[in-house]
Amino acid sequence: MAATLRDFLFELEAAGELHRIRRPVSPRLEIAEIADRHAKVLAPTPSANAVAFDPGHAGGGGRALLFESVEGCDLPLAINVFGSYRRTEMALGVAGTGGFGAVASRLASLTKPEPPRSLGAMIGKGRELLPLLRTPPRRVRQGVCQEVVRRTERGEVDLRRLPLIQCWPLDGDPTAVGYPMSAEAAGTAGGEGRYVTFAGMHTIHARDARENKPASHNIGMYRAQLVGPTQLVMHWHVHHDGAAHWRSWQAAKMPMPIAICFGGESVLPYAATAPLPPGISELLMAGFLNGRGIPLVRAKTVPLWVPANSEVVIEGFVRTDAGPIGFDPRRDPDGLGPGAAFEGPFGDHTGYYSLPDRYPLVDVTAVTHRRDAIFPATIVGRPPQEDYYLGKATERIFLPLLKTLIPDIEDYHLPMFGCFHNCAFIAIDKAYPLQARRVMHAVWGAGQMAWTKMIVVVDGDVNVHDEAAVLRAMFTHCHFGRDVEIVNGPLDILDHAAPRLGAGHKIGFDATRRMTGEEVGGYDLTPPPPADREAVTRRLEPLAGHDAIDRITVPAVGGGRVVFASVRKTAAGQGAAAIDRIFAATDTGADFVVAVDEDADVGDWSDTFFHLCANADPGRDLHRRGARLGIDATRKLPGDERNGQPVRDYPPIIQMTETVRERVEMHRGEFGLFLAPPPAGAGCAGTGGVHAALLGKIWTWTLALASCQGTVVVLAGRRGRVVDAASCGSTPVVVGLM
Structure with missing residues (x-):
């Protein structure tokens, strides 16, 4: 584990996992596009541990990036730092000791302790538990995070000089997603769609306001939109601890103190995202992972303690005179109210924009930082991104x-x-x-x-x-x-x-095998009959190109029982109508039919399932025909309401502008993009842009030609001689020189 972000970056650079970018780059979209491309290609070193639980992506993630010159900003920016399994393992100190499973084993020994059966076993258990005594946070008098102190009251704070990034083109523009409220009216125009994306938000419950060591001290990783030189607007979900703390301060009729901390020990970002039970501090988890407690220093202008080794800390108070979420300017144009802004939209980890809503403002009172600070950020978008690897770490560790x-x-x-x-x-x-x-x-x-x-x-x-x-x-x-x-x-x-x-x-x-006692819904235990995939395909092929059905596939993974249909949807009901036509066209097979929009690739089951999970509600969008099930996973329009279930606004899917892509492409070598850009949608849903069966060889050979699932994969040696190929249809796409 590294004590600071700077130390961790040095460690990554020594391991060949970091690329420095010296060319000036804009924080608006350009950094995000470069980072997104790196996230979709192979990392320098695959994780041998991750092959067991994520074989298709164990070697993905590109390199960590250090932008040394960010236009209009005073600090360099690090991104994609946790964007591979190997780098996340390094951050947690388990790259060479079993990976995430090693952390899981340590947690398991604490959560399911077995009584010692002998004196020797008792001594061994004592040694095992001894590190817990070193995990609580330690309070110190000084920290590198306060080498420079800038106070708002002295006119020294300008958040616009921090390299906060805009990830996607529609970020921060409510009109772009159909709302009749401009960024100016929303109160967010001064931030130009830029966000805090990778920081620990430190808060406490109002009941602990006078406590010397507040038990409720929480670290959450939320986003915050830049509003102006001394203001942000928070975004958290109602079930998050930070939101619960905010409600407690609102009930007390007092603004909530907050410290937004960037960097610090390499274990902190993971600890901030860990799904801990309420009342269990992320600082304890961080200390457990770190092997010793995290040093904390008293903040300068808010009653909180912050990680002393942070790179940057933004201190302030969250307004509590703001109204609740659920504000819609189409229904109440003048109802935004005090203490709030209309935050968003924001391209999110779902692959879609999260739509704007009312959230509370943060009045910033100070910014402190180390003299040679490096500012961390992440791009949020359709996986794989950094949060994918952090999330999979949680899957294994917990x-x-x-x-x-x-x-x-x-x-x-x-x-x-x-x-x-x-x-x-x-x-x-x-x-x-x-x-x-x-x-x-x-x-x-x-x-x-x-x-x-x-x-x-x-x-x-x-x-x-x-x-x-x-x-x-x-x-x-x-x-x-x-x-x-x-x-x-x-x-x-x-x-x-x-x-x-x-x-x-x-x-x-x-999907388990049936046993007596599982007769449900009037059906006995007779297994579903197999289907002839070729026969089903022949019956359904004539439907493509007619009545809004664009394309139909019968994927091999379903053996004829599964059908995917893409729909050129322009009116309500067309997704359901496509399902009905498929059911009517064949009386055998086609037991599970999914209708998606035409921008989904129905030739790739993982992409189809991405759209299915994102765009369907099981209580509204299922169409049952006896033992057959249809799912309308098209974007819903007014008129698609069913079963008493309404339809809300569907946001756009996130994608970068061609202008930004072309601008980045002009300097791809300087940006470390020795790999060609993936085709639109490549490597996003199921394959990481790499055919999993050939990963080991891809790491070995100099030139790799590869594409997503369902295409040709060709590997060539140093002189371009083809040494291996796997054909799944379509044509090869250059993924890169290695």
């Missing part, structure tokens, strides 16, 4: 804790196409009827896993990290009239398909 809560679980996997909250694959050692459904409901009540929208449960002999194997089990065993569970419940607030903000429906598929 597996023992999840198994303690739900002992039935053998293993689980959060596929990239689900963007974490949208899908989970779970393996169980099935012992009794309907056990899979019990596990589904347990997951839907387990901490942050409760937001999971779609669950597939398989038997323990299925490799849950082999996504195709999980889907084959699902389409082999699932009777879609019998083996589907649908519930009401809370959803991620970013789920635009939910009929109501943060509330909708979830779906579970029992």
